[in-house]
Amino acid sequence: MSGLAIRAGWQNLDAAAAAALPPATGVFEIERGGAVTHIGYAGARSRFGLRGVLGERVAEEPGARFRAESTTSYLSRWRELLGAHLAAHGALPPGNAEEPPARLRPIGPRGATSR
């Protein structure tokens, strides 16, 4: 596991797991079939932070898993997770490919797994 990865373990994305998250800003990853499909954040304008943002995704992502990390540095941490994924896999997760952050470069060792 890369030292940059979210340390929390993967959980099934369901209403109970989302409701147990803190109503705080932070970052999260969504995984399906062993591959990260989206890296997101709950920013200061989100309603109820990680709890609210992931709660809204429960219906959209049946069968998915997630892991999350509460942080006030959500934008730089989000950028770091995307950069680590880019370094490990050579591309962004499909859910981030359409709107990548500006000028993102790989972060961390090339080819290292971010899992």
Place this chain on the structure above:
Amino acid sequence: MIDFTPTEEQQLLIDTVRQFVRTEIVPLEDELDPDAESLPPPERRRLAERVEQMGLRAWDAPAEVGGPGLDVVTMALLAMEMSQHRAGLYAPCYGVFGGAGLAHLYEGTEYQKQRYLYPTLRGERSGFFALSEPSGGSDPARAIRTTAVRDGDDWILNGHKLWISNADRADYGIVVARTAPGRKGITSFIVDADSPGFTVDRIVHTLRSAHPATELSFDDVRVPDRNRLGAEGEGFTLAAARLVRQRIPYAAGCVGVAVAAHRMAVDYAKIRETFGKKLAEQQGIQWMLVDNEIDIRTARLLVLQAAHRADRGEDVRTDAAVAKLVATEAASRVVDRSMQIHGGLGVAKELPLERWYREMRIRRIGEGPSEVQRLIIARDVLGGAA
């Protein structure tokens, strides 16, 4: 006595930038994340075109490399305007005014200007400046452990850098490395970010929301000699000159944020009532506002004085240190008082005070901490005895 009343031309530029910040940047921030460091691409393109039409693209670059060639006083006055919004300390106007930000490139070879400087001024490429290391940043001449060893027509770089802004998004960086022992054994190199062996190890998450710091590794990074910036052994001189120059706009940006925070505090004090009186009618608040005013006037004058001397070609090491020290500390106090006057609202992310408070704290450390500025001033006061 120097009169810093803006000339007609300076006032026109100030009004233009002020209007731009108030009508274009501040309204956008109502929609952006409070910690945003960049604009959505369509907005960025639209505003960059507006800046181009204003004739202020690459605003801090000299005329000989395609900039407007503004004097340092005018640049300081504009920096005080460009920072008057939420992201203004570390992302003034979200970068739509462009500019190199890496002034050493002005002294590069024609090859270096073509490959790095001009594309940067056009906004096509971006760079970072890597001086500080895990072994220290305040005394770089002694702290630098990153080595550059000659190998034929190339140099081989090995080492680590820390607290380096922008490296997670840059196309190249100016890297200061040791080529020989001692103060004169420091040389600067331009390193392409896609060079094998160069790695951005991590982002260092700090109080700052924009352009986060990073940690970098150089593992046998091969750099051609044509990417050596300046003569061998001149790296520290180049870096020191850059640090001195950078301190004036750095200080000016702090003054701008202080002005904006103070304006908010004055406006709020006039409408907010406690114990049956407006805050503005209470002496305790009045004194806080007066202290803000004094801090801002003092800092502004010292920044403009340093800029004026720089325009006259004088050695401004001490003036820039005084300006940087006073402006960063005064602006920190102004933001703190303005936050206090706003009460609970002041610490909420609804207002920009929260971000200014966090990011302003870094300004007393970045570009040489307050203690290093005092060392510089002490050397001048004691005439070399310190």
